[in-house]
Amino acid sequence: MNMIKKIAITVALILSFASLNPVYAGEAAGKDKLVIQVSDGDAAKWNLALNNAKNVMNAYGADKVEVEIVTYGPGIGMLKMDSVIANRIDESKKSGVSIVACQNTMKNMKLTNDDMLPNTSYVPSGVVEIMKKQKEGYAYLRP
Amino acid sequence: MNMIKKIAITVALILSFASLNPVYAGEAAGKDKLVIQVSDGDAAKWNLALNNAKNVMNAYGADKVEVEIVTYGPGIGMLKMDSVIANRIDESKKSGVSIVACQNTMKNMKLTNDDMLPNTSYVPSGVVEIMKKQKEGYAYLRP
């Protein structure tokens, strides 16, 4: 009987582990998430991206969804000190949206942190960030 | 022996459940699916979106794939009464493509259902629709 109990416990443990393992849990688990790509040097697109983020936050409720805007290439201008939508960036971040700048792009464009809006967050590579987020189950949107 | 049978049956039941559970089944199961984003106010893009949908329907066969076109922002013009491609919209819907308009955008642009093509289908938010579809395993395409 001892042997039977051992088998039963082992099976139970393996199955519990399987259901906890994130590989098994899949995208269906947890909060809905969205990564928004901003790669155009076009203020109309920047406003559209912020509007899209705002609509998602409103639709779900700020604590029930995660939204990240990734700026890279010509889109980096959205987060530069002279950005025409600097005030909207601030408002969006206060509402809970994460907005990040690509350091790869900054290096190519010879931009330093001093050229960027205060409190800007950075990622080493915008494209790799977008890949990672999709792998983590984020939906992708390119406004 | 009774105990051994009980363990065997329990294990079998748990494993069957795991394989039926949609969280485990993942995207690999079922029909291929595609959500196409139309957010530009550009008739060339609208035609491209309809062409892409048509090619996918032809490649798979209409009953073996699900294609949904989500129009929002300036893309909503594709489904307005005065849309320059109204006849193609009709043809695409008849072929089995689902095409929906974003009510969020309509409110912002002060559009009512009377401004839209007859038999237009609506979703509360185009962006949220695109997120949901990706979560359901739809591939994403922005023509």
Place this chain on the structure above:
Amino acid sequence: MNMIKKIAITVALILSFASLNPVYAGEAAGKDKLVIQVSDGDAAKWNLALNNAKNVMNAYGADKVEVEIVTYGPGIGMLKMDSVIANRIDESKKSGVSIVACQNTMKNMKLTNDDMLPNTSYVPSGVVEIMKKQKEGYAYLRP
């Protein structure tokens, strides 16, 4: 005892199978992968796509990531014999990036293989290729 061993072995076999099955393995397993869509007839976008691919290859290391660029619609020009970035295409392919042309587009534009750069790879439908890649766990990027 014979019976107990049989149960134990059966359970072990079923569980091993489950963990090997690609449906269970999900996107979290294996290499990171990226499919890049090129559908604009715009050389600036073509360069951006190649830059994005290069950055990803550099960030991961060429043998640790898979990157495929799918050209279709007006984007097919990127792979035509007269492409203004023909030399960069070659360099990108040598670095390990896969770049393919949509035969559907070629038929519509009355292009033959002779109109395309030497050693071009083809897929029957660019859009279906992009769908398939996403289903296989590729992240999507539209530069």
